[in-house]
Amino acid sequence: xxxxxxxxxxxxxxxxxxxxxxxxxxxxxxxxxxxxxxxxxxxxxxxxxxxxxxxxxxxxxxxxxxxxxxxxxxxxxxxxxxxxxxxxxxxxxxxxxxxxxxxxxxxxxxxxxxxxxxxxxxxxxxxxxxxxxxxxxxxxxxxxxxxxxxxxxxxxxxxxxxxxxxxxxxxxxxxxxxxxxxxxxxxxxxxxxxxxxxxxxxxxxxxxxxxxxxxxxxxxxxxxxxxxxxxxxxxxxxxxxxxxxxxxxxxxxxxxxxxxxxxxxxxxxxxxxxxxxxxxxxxxxxxxxxxxxxxxxxxxxxxxxxxxxxxxxxxxxxxxxxxxxxxxxxxxxx
Amino acid sequence: xxxxxxxxxxxxxxxxxxxxxxxxxxxxxxxxxxxxxxxxxxxxxxxxxxxxxxxxxxxxxxxxxxxxxxxxxxxxxxxxxxxxxxxxxxxxxxxxxxxxxxxxxxxxxxxxxxxxxxxxxxxxxxxxxxxxxxxxxxxxxxxxxxxxxxxxxxxxxxxxxxxxxxxxxxxxxxxxxxxxxxxxxxxxxxxxxxxxxxxxxxxxxxxxxxxxxxxxxxxxxxxxxxxxxxxxxxxxxxxxxxxxxxxxxxxxxxxxxxxxxxxxx
Numbered sequence: 001x002x003x004x005x006x007x008x009x010x011x012x013x014x015x016x017x018x019x020x021x022x023x024x025x026x027x028x029x030x031x032x033x034x035x036x037x038x039x040x041x042x043x044x045x046x047x048x049x050x051x052x053x054x055x056x057x058x059x060x061x062x063x064x065x066x067x068x069x070x071x072x073x074x075x076x077x078x079x080x081x082x083x084x085x086x087x088x089x090x091x092x093x094x095x096x097x098x099x100x101x102x103x104x105x106x107x108x109x110x111x112x113x114x115x116x117x118x119x120x121x122x123x124x125x126x127x128x129x130x131x132x133x134x135x136x137x138x139x140x141x142x143x144x145x146x147x148x149x150x151x152x153x154x155x156x157x158x159x160x161x162x163x164x165x166x167x168x169x170x171x172x173x174x175x176x177x178x179x180x181x182x183x184x185x186x187x188x189x190x191x192x193x194x195x196x197x198x199x200x201x202x203x204x205x206x207x208x209x210x211x212x213x214x215x216x217x218x219x220x221x222x223x224x225x226x227x228x229x230x231x232x233x234x235x236x237x238x239x240x241x242x243x244x245x246x247x248x249x250x251x252x253x254x255x256x257x258x259x260x261x262x263x264x265x266x267x268x269x270x271x272x273x274x275x276x277x278x279x280x281x282x283x284x285x286x287x288x289x290x291x292x293x294x295x296x297x298x299x300x301x302x303x304x305x306x307x308x309x310x311x312x313x314x315x316x317x318x319x320x321x322x323x324x325x326x327x328x329x330x331x332x333x334x
Numbered sequence: 335x336x337x338x339x340x341x342x343x344x345x346x347x348x349x350x351x352x353x354x355x356x357x358x359x360x361x362x363x364x365x366x367x368x369x370x371x372x373x374x375x376x377x378x379x380x381x382x383x384x385x386x387x388x389x390x391x392x393x394x395x396x397x398x399x400x401x402x403x404x405x406x407x408x409x410x411x412x413x414x415x416x417x418x419x420x421x422x423x424x425x426x427x428x429x430x431x432x433x434x435x436x437x438x439x440x441x442x443x444x445x446x447x448x449x450x451x452x453x454x455x456x457x458x459x460x461x462x463x464x465x466x467x468x469x470x471x472x473x474x475x476x477x478x479x480x481x482x483x484x485x486x487x488x489x490x491x492x493x494x495x496x497x498x499x500x501x502x503x504x505x506x507x508x509x510x511x512x513x514x515x516x517x518x519x520x521x522x523x524x525x526x527x528x529x530x531x532x533x534x535x536x537x538x539x540x541x542x543x544x545x546x547x548x549x550x551x552x553x554x555x556x557x558x559x560x561x562x563x564x565x566x567x568x569x570x571x572x573x574x575x576x577x578x579x580x581x582x583x584x585x586x587x588x589x590x591x592x593x594x595x596x597x598x599x
Contacts, residue, residue, distance in 0.1 A: 053496050073499040080500045086493035090515040099511075100501030151501060 003062070004029045004155055004187035005050060010059030012045050012211075019045040021211035022059065027155070027204075032181050032188040034198040037208035038234070043191045044159060046208075050189065051157055052076050064154060074103075079148030080157045083164065085140045087132035093119070093143050094128040100151035118150040119143075121180060138169045145177070149184060156181075158190040162197060174201050195235055199223060207231050226250065228333045237330070238303045241270065242296040248334050253305035255328040258288050259321045260312055266323040274302065276318045286311050290322050357574065364567035371562050382568035392569060395553040399533055402549060406471035407528035411521065413472070414479025419513065421480070422487040423495070433480065440477040447473065448541030456542070463544035470538045475528040482527060486520030487513075526584060530577070 007025040011018065020042040027033050027050075035043035048054045050061060052073035060069045068076060079100075087096050097115045101107075106114060119125040122142035132140055141161060148156055161177070162170045178201055181188050192198055198205050199219045206216045207230075215222050215231045226232035229240065229248070237250040251270070258276075259265045274292030288304045288311070302322050306312075314320060359373050364383070368376030386392060417436055421429045439447065451470050455461045494516065498508040539549040548556075550573075558566050 051496075051500060053499075073496070074502045074504055076500075077502070078500060080497065082491075082493040082497060084491050084493050086491055086497040088494060088498075088512060088515075089490075090518075099498070099503075103502035103507070147497075147501070 002029045003027060004064065005189075006062040006065075007046070007050075008060045008062065010046070010049060010056045010061060012042070012049060012054065013057045018211050020049070020056070023208075023211070023213050025206065025213060025216075027187060027189055029187055030185050031203035032178065032190060032201055033204040033206060034190045034192055034202040035206050035208060036192055036195060036198040036234075037214075038193060040210075041208040042211040043193075043208050047157055047159055047189060047191045050155070051078055051080050077151070077153055078155045078157055079151055079153030081141075081144045081148050081159065081161050083160045085132075085144040085164075087140055087143055087147075089132055091132075092128065093124070093130050093132065093135070096132065096143060097128075097147045097150050099147065104151065114150055118146040121149065121183070122146045122176075137165055138173070141165065141173065142176075145180065149180065149186065153186070156186045156188045158188065160191055160193070162192070162194075170197075177201065207234065225330060226332055232330070232332055239300070241272075241294045241300060241329075242298055244295045246296065248332055249329040250332050251324050251328050251330070253287070253303045254285075255324050256302060256304040257323050258290060258304045258306065258312065258314060259323065260314055260318055261320070263312055263321075265321045266325055269324050269326040270329060271321060271323045272302070274320060274322055276314050276316050276320055277301075279314060279316060281308065284308060288314060290320060292322055360567050361571050361574070363564050364571040366564045366567075369563050371564050371567060375564070382564040383572065385563075385565045386568040386572065389565065391548075391553050391557070392550065395548050395550045398546075398548060399550040402467060402471055402539075403529045403532040406468055406475055406532045407525055409468070409472045410475035410479040410528055411483075411524060414476050414524070415483055415517070415521070418480050418484045418487060422484060423492065423513075433484075436480040437477045439473045444474065444535070444537040445541065448538045451538075452541050462547075463542055464547040467539065467542045467547050467549075470542055471532045471535065474535065474538060475532060478527045478531065479524045482524040483517055483520035486517050490516045522584070526580075 003026040005027040007023055009022045009024060010020060011022050012020040019040075023042075023046070025046070035046060037043050045054065049056050050063075052068070052071055052075075056069060060067055062068065063071075063076060063078075087093075088099065091099070094112075094115050097118050098111050101111045101114055115128065116125055119128055122145050124139060124142050124146065127135065127139065127143075132143065135143065141164075145161075158177070162173050165173060174197060177188070177190075180186075190198075190201065202219050204216065205219050205222050207214045207222065209230050215227050222231065223235055226235060226237060229250070232240075232250045236252065238253050239251040239256060241249050241251065243249060249270075257266055265271055272292045272294065274290040276288060277291050278287075278289035280287040280289075284307070286306050286308045288306060290302045290304065292300055292302050294300045304322065363371055363373055363375055365378050365380070366372075366375030367379035367381060370376075414436065417432070420426050421433050421436075426432060448470060451466055455466045455469065456463060494512055495508050498512045499505070503511065533549075534551060535549070536551050536555065539552045540555070543549070543552050550569075554566055554569060
C-alpha cells in the first residue's frame with residue numbers, strides 16, 4: 001500500500017499550545033481516511049497543514065513521496081472542501097467549479113465539459129447558471145465538492161463537510177461522498193468529530209486526542225479492539241473493569257447482561273454482583289445502571305444496554321448479577 | 335411601512351417631515367423672483383439659478399471642492415484599503431491599536447485637527463494651504479475607508495481566499511479575483527460616503543482656506559454673511575439636485591442595501 005501523503009514527526013505549536021504533537025501519519029492511496037476526535041484534538045490543524053494553509057513548526061509533510069512542507073497551497077494540487085463551503089459569492093456555480101480549471105490553462109469547450117462532468121457527478125448540472133446564495137446548504141456542499149474534484153486533485157480534503165447539514169441530508173451525503181470516492185478513485189481525507197460518520201465512511205480511521213494519534217486502522221479493527229481507554233470511551237465503551245491481576249478490560253453496554261436473582265447468567269465469563277441504581281426506558285432498548293464491585297475490589301458503575309422486549313423486569317434497588325462473555329472483554333491499556 | 339408598528343411608523347414619518355420640510359423651504363425660495371431670502375417667495379423665476387451659475391467665486395470653489403473630494407477620497411481609499419486588509423486578514427500584531435488609530439479622526443473634533451494642521455503644516459513648515467487641505471480631508475475620510483470596506487471583509491468568509499489558493503491561484507490572483515470583488519460594495523459605499531463627507535465639510539475647509547483653496551461650502555458661508563439674496567438657495571438646490579441624481583444612479587446600478595450594508599451574500 002503506497003502512501004498518497006505522509007506526516008513525519010509533524011508538530012504545530014500556537015504559542016504555548018501544542019495543537020499537533022510530533023505525529024507520524026500515512027494516508028493510503030485511493031482510500032478514504034478519516035481524522036476523528038473531539039474538538040481541539042488537532043485533526044483540523046493536521047488537515048490545514050496538509051493543504052498548506054498552515055506551516056508545521058516541526059517535521060515534514062510528503063505528498064506523493066515529495067517533500068511538500070514548504071509548498072504554498074496553490075502548488076500542492078489538492079482539492080479542499082471547507083466547512084463553510086467557501087463558494088465565491090460573486091460567481092455562478094459553473095464559474096466556481098471552473099475557477100481552478102482556468103488557472104490550469106483549461107479553457108473554452110474543455111473547461112465547459114469538465115464543469116458539466118463535475119456537476120453531473122454531484123447531480124447539479126441543471127444549476128450551473130445559479131448564484132451560490134440561491135442554493136440550499138446541501139446544494140452548496142455539492143458545488144463545493146464539484147469544484148474540488150474538477151481540478152482532478154491528488155487528494156480530496158474534506159473539513160467537517162457534513163456538520164452544517166440537517167440529520168437526514170447528512171446520512172444521505174455520507175453515501176454520496178463514498179460513491180464519488182469510488183467512482184473517481186480519489187484519495188480522500190475527511191475530518192470529523194462524529195464517530196458514526198467515521199465508522200460508516202472510512203477505509204482507514206485515525207483517532208486523535210490532544211495533538212496525538214491514539215489509534216489508527218480499519219473501522220472494524222478500531223471499533224472491535226480499542227487499544228486504550230480514550231478510544232474505547234470515544235467509541236461508546238462505557239464499562240471499565242480492573243481484573244485481579246490489575247489488567248484493564250472494557251465491555252460495550254450492549255454486551256453486558258443483567259440477571260435478577262434466580263435468572264441464568266452467562267457462563268465462563270465475567271460475572272459480578274451488584275445493585276440497580278437506574279433504569280432508563282428508551283423505546284427499542286433500556287439502559288440499566290448497576291453499582292458493583294469489580295474483581296480488583298474497586299467500586300464500578302456498569303451500564304447495560306438491553307433490548308426492551310427481552311429485558312428482565314428489574315427496578316431500582318434490585319440485587320442483580322451482571323455478566324458478559326469472555327470474548328466480549330476487550331483488554332486495553334489504562 | 336407595516337401598520338402593525340404604529341409608534342415606529344409615526345416616529346419615522348415625523349423624522350422624514352423634520353428632515354425634508356426645511357429643505358423644501360430652501361428649494362421654494364430658490365425659485366423666487368425677488369431679491370431677498372424669504373418664504374413665501376416674491377413670484378417665481380429661474381433668475382437666481384442663472385446668477386448662481388455665472389457667479390465666478392462659486393464656480394471656482396465648486397471646482398476646488400470637486401477636486402478636493404475626488405482626490406482625498408482616492409488617497410483615503412489607497413491608504414485605507416490595504417490597512418483594512420492587513421487588519422482583517424493579516425497576522426498583524428496589535429491590530430486593534432492600528433484600527434483605532436485609523437478610526438481616531440472620527441472622534442477628535444475637526445476644529446482641533448484643523449487648528450493642529452494649520453499650526454504645524456501651514457505656519458511651521460510653510461506648506462501650501464491646498465496641500466494641507468488635501469491632507470486634512472484625507473485624514474477625515476480614512477475612518478470611512480477603513481470601517482466601511484472593513485465591514486465587507488468582516489462579513490466575508492476568510493475561507494474564500496484559502497479556497498482560491500487551494501484551487502491554484504497565486505496570492506495576487508486571489509486578491510484580484512476574490513478579495514476585490516468581495517470588497518466592491520464596500521469600496522463603492524466608502525467612496526460615496528467619502529466624497530459626500532469631503533464635499534460637505536466646513537470646519538476643516540474653513541480653517542485651512544486660502545484664496546486659491548476655498549471650497550464651495552466655505553464660499554457660500556462667506557456669501558451669506560455679506561448678502562441675503564436667494565442665490566445661495568439656488569446653489570443649494572442645484573447641489574441637492576446633483577446629489578439626488580448620484581443617489582438614483584447608485585441605487586439603479588447597485589442598490590442602497592448593497593452599498594450601505596456592504597452585504598455580500
